[in-house]
Amino acid sequence: MHDHPTHCSNSPGQLHGYDCHAARCADTGHPRLDRGHTGAACNTRWSGHRPGENECRDCGLLIHPRADNADLLPLPDLHRLHAECEWGITRQRMALRGRETAAGAEAGQ
Numbered sequence: 001m002h003d004h005p006t007h008c009s010n011s012p013g014q015l016h017g018y019d020c021h022a023a024r025c026a027d028t029g030h031p032r033l034d035r036g037h038t039g040a041a042c043n044t045r046w047s048g049h050r051p052g053e054n055e056c057r058d059c060g061l062l063i064h065p066r067a068d069n070a071d072l073l074p075l076p077d078l079h080r081l082h083a084e085c086e087w088g089i090t091r092q093r094m095a096l097r098g099r100e101t102a103a104g105a106e107a108g109q
């Protein structure tokens with residue numbers, strides 16, 4: 001049901017493998033398999049979590065799998081993450097639209 005991208009076998013803290021499905025582009029935040037990212041310049045490190053999961057929790061973008069079962073843990077809502085957030089290149093993470101813009105400006109880019 002949940003089409004999580006398949007991660008390469010690299011350990012947390014290591015760069016993703018070249019063709020890893022869970023690797024994000026450091027420049028755009030999009031999966032590196034989307035379109036031609038040449039070389040390793042925009043490769044990212046595996047955090048130990050699927051791309052977007054931590055941001056979903058930080059932004060409160062969560063889905064409850066079953067409203068009638070409070071024992072089930074809420075899941076990250078990756079669809080809302082991509083709809084409502086944008087990639088922050090300075091922080092290397094997704095943030096709600098508008099917030100990262102201000103943070104990027106203060107970094108003087």
Ligand SMILES: [Zn+2]
Pocket residue numbers: 006007008009010015016017020021022023046
């Ligand atoms: Zn990987």
Ligand SMILES: [Zn+2]
Pocket residue numbers: 025026027028032037038042043
């Ligand atoms: Zn790239």
